[in-house]
Amino acid sequence: MRNTDHDTFAEPVNTGGGSTFNKLRLAHSSDSPSVGTDVLRQTTIAKSITMDGIGLHKGTLVRLVLAPADANTGIMFRRTDLDTTDRAITDIPARYDSVIDATMCTTIGNAAGTKVATIEHLMAAVSALQIDNLLIEVDAEEVPVMDGSSDAFMALLDQAGLTPLAEPRRYIRVLEPIALEDGLKKATLGPLDEGFRINIDIDFENPVIGKQELDVVVSPDSFKHEIASSRTFGFLKDVELLYSLGLAKGASLDNAVVLDGDEVMNEDGLRWPDEFVRHKVLDAVGDLALAGAPILGLFKASRTGHAFNNQVLHALFANPDSWEYVTCDEPIDAIADAPRMMVSAD
Numbered sequence: 134m135r136n137t138d139h140d141t142f143a144e145p146v147n148t149g150g151g152s153t154f155n156k157l158r159l160a161h162s163s164d165s166p167s168v169g170t171d172v173l174r175q176t177t178i179a180k181s182i183t184m185d186g187i188g189l190h191k192g193t194l195v196r197l198v199l200a201p202a203d204a205n206t207g208i209m210f211r212r213t214d215l216d217t218t219d220r221a222i223t224d225i226p227a228r229y230d231s232v233i234d235a236t237m238c239t240t241i242g243n244a245a246g247t248k249v250a251t252i253e254h255l256m257a258a259v260s261a262l263q264i265d266n267l268l269i270e271v272d273a274e275e276v277p278v279m280d281g282s283s284d285a286f287m288a289l290l291d292q293a294g295l296t297p298l299a300e301p302r303r304y305i306r307v308l309e310p311i312a313l314e315d316g317l318k319k320a321t322l323g324p325l326d327e328g329f330r331i332n333i334d335i336d337f338e339n340p341v342i343g344k345q346e347l348d349v350v351v352s353p354d355s356f357k358h359e360i361a362s363s364r365t366f367g368f369l370k371d372v373e374l375l376y377s378l379g380l381a382k383g384a385s386l387d388n389a390v391v392l393d394g395d396e397v398m399n400e401d402g403l404r405w406p407d408e409f410v411r412h413k414v415l416d417a418v419g420d421l422a423l424a425g426a427p428i429l430g431l432f433k434a435s436r437t438g439h440a441f442n443n444q445v446l447h448a449l450f451a452n453p454d455s456w457e458y459v460t461c462d463e464p465i466d467a468i469a470d471a472p473r474m475m476v477s478a479d
């Protein structure tokens with residue numbers, strides 16, 4: 134199969150008809166890629182940047198350093214608190230097959246047993262801003278939780294700025310639908326003519342949440358203005374249980390929306406009436422960023438969470454016929470940048 138050798142160098146071929154996409158054709162690894170001048174290129178950040186914040190689980194201060202990275206290196210997490218520079222121990226690629234736990238947040242790990250938890254809100258910001266290569270250093274087992282949204286990471290990345298790299302960006306174009314179902318939980322990842330679109334619905338007995346649905350074409354603009362500020366949420370009884378078990382030591386009203394029955398406990402209330410489903414979209418953007426390249430497709434999910442998001446990627450990559458790598462000409466970015474959103478909330 135052409136697209137099973139994911140690391141082999143590839144060059145686009147002309148598909149004719151002014152198509153936005155260029156299918157990638159595998160070439161010998163010693164060949165240089167020959168690409169059109171208008172093919173979208175990979176990016177990284179322009180300079181290193183540092184931020185401190187509290188970790189959700191341990192409740193201690195974590196230092197996060199984001200640094201530029203070379204083309205084709207992807208997003209890499211590095212633990213800087215391990216008394217070793219052996220990269221096999223310190224480094225964990227931000228990929229779906231590094232995920233070792235997805236019960237409360239998304240945790241990745243490597244064969245040496247090194248882990249980093251709560252990566253999804255940072256990954257969502259990185260992916261939404263179309264950053265292909267980045268080194269993410271943390272001096273603890275978790276990414277700082279900040280306010281429970283992607284806001285602080287968006288601001289940090291904005292401050293660092295983006296820089297283009299010479300290599301063409303590879304997208305993952307979905308060719309055949311992947312469908313998963315577990316009781317009332319459902320998710321499909323299917324083909325879409327252009328861009329990346331997410332449609333999520335949730336249904337909670339809690340009257341503040343109830344039924345909510347959101348349909349978003351993911352772009353830097355739509356993510357920044359409609360999704361990034363939505364916070365993670367929880368219920369008071371669950372938070373009390375976690376505290377009693379010595380977990381979620383850093384959890385507070387500063388980093389989550391907390392509900393007690395029909396009451397929002399946060400003094401300033403919600404940022405949107407449908408902040409809950411917006412955050413589910415945020416989580417999906419972060420979890421699906423672990424595909425290792427931007428997705429061109431439609432992700433539709435009902436009542437799901439981190440674990441399901443990850444299972445969808447495993448199912449996609451288990452079936453080589455269901456996707457292919459492509460490059461994109463400039464027009465796709467213009468399309469993706471148009472904030473086309475349909476919002477409905479009960």
Ligand SMILES: [Zn+2]
Binds near residue numbers: 253412
């Ligand atoms: Zn989240």
